[in-house]
Amino acid sequence: MEIGLYGLGRMGGNMARRLARGGARVLACNRSFEVTEQIAAEEVNVVACRSLDDMIAALKPPRVVWLMLPAGAATEAALAELAGKLAPGDMVVDGANGYYKEAQRRAADLAGKQLAFADVGVSGGIWGLANGYCLMAGGEAEAVARIEPFLKLLAPAPERGWLHAGPAGSGHFVKMIHNGIEYGMMQAFAEGFALMQAKGEFDLDLAAIAELWRHSSVVRSWLLDLTADFLKEDQGLDAILPFVADSGEGRWTALESIEQGVPTPVMTLALMNRFDSQGKADFGNKLLAMMRKGFGGHALKG
Known part of the structure; x- marks a missing residue:
């Protein structure tokens, strides 16, 4: 079980740690490579990637890349870059505090490139590493099913603290x-x-x-x-x-x-x-x- 995680700020960094401690292999990438190296040094299941290209090359297809970037321009730029690099059948997850109408648009755009998409609202703050996160996922049932193992690792327990809220956009809407x-x-x-x-x-x-x-x-x-x-x-x-x-x-x-x-x-x-x-x-x-x-x-x- 492996996942790419792009964005290792206060939320993303601890999410990488929690996923790794739960047994997932995390291909991690961040604007500052020093942060990536630090987390990889702490967690045996975290692999430090210098760029999105390195992350994509290291992930086995079909890939899942989870973004934990600031909403807006940073997320939009990363999605545009990923859309040109990922292969049909790969999947992108937007975990930012994004606007739900943007998630609906992105889902449609990526579907045209044969890429799956889910928007996941994430609550839990800096305490999520220890206590788990509350996760609100939007997207097609098949797409959310693909990331269910990761949702269960991030949540307080496998059967609580996460929800498939509905179609694309609903995760960010509920959040x-x-x-x-x-x-x-x-x-x-x-x-x-x-x-x-x-x-x-x-x-x-x-x-x-x-x-x-x-x-x-x-x-x-x-x-x-x-x-x-x-x-x-x-x-x-x-x-x-x-x-x-x-x-x-x-x-x-x-x-x-x-x-x-x-x-x-x-x-x-x-x-x-x-x-x-x-x-x-x-x-x-x-x-x-x-x-x-x-x-x-x-x-x-x-």
């Missing part, structure tokens, strides 16, 4: 909605703890409350576990800038809700709050201040 829900859950925790932190008269121990809620509370979750862990170390978070990035999946979820006409106020407002944290509300807030001054003579802060 997109998963991330939209994640935005909303994170925002609710952040707002709740901010309210408690601001209630100075009670002198609340946020770490103790987070730890309390982990046990039998209806809001217990992995996100709460992580929150409890870092609050034990630092309740003030004074060294942290209030800047929250967004990866793109929250935007796609909001756009999908508009296209379908299905209301998603919690997820959409959580996305808007991230934009606010990035300073994108600053100009609008300045205009608000100027309007208050204009109609009411209210003072401005310089």
